Amino acid sequence: MWFVYCCLPSRAYGLKTAKTCETSYCFIILRHILTNMISPILVLATLDVGSIILRIAGMTFLGLGAQPPNPEWGAMLNDGRPYMYMAPWIMIFPGLAILITVLAFNLIGDGLRDILDPRETQRT
Numbered sequence: 001m002w003f004v005y006c007c008l009p010s011r012a013y014g015l016k017t018a019k020t021c022e023t024s025y026c027f028i029i030l031r032h033i034l035t036n037m038i039s040p041i042l043v044l045a046t047l048d049v050g051s052i053i054l055r056i057a058g059m060t061f062l063g064l065g066a067q068p069p070n071p072e073w074g075a076m077l078n079d080g081r082p083y084m085y086m087a088p089w090i091m092i093f094p095g096l097a098i099l100i101t102v103l104a105f106n107l108i109g110d111g112l113r114d115i116l117d118p119r120e121t122q123r124t
Helices: 002-006 015-020 025-061 073-083 089-116 118-123
Strands: none
Touching: 025 073, 025 089, 073 089
């Protein structure tokens, strides 16, 4: 996923206008490039954290992640699988923990995008 982060500077707006007005490179970098990159990087990073949590839980559920002394949500789901019909809460609570954590990171990223998007502040 690193290539998504590398493509972000190419989407910065207003660079041709700033170059024609002969502004300094420091001002162009600070005003145009960094302000347009912060919001997408934060959103993509928080979405990637949620994706990584799901991938790690999936790998440990299959037995390919951390080994048994280490607590992992995927391992907890796998350990509760034989008791799913007798004691479903053994699988429900780790699953809910994964769901709430991933949802929280996605909502935090969406909220940060709404707060930090420079184009949204210019419209109001």
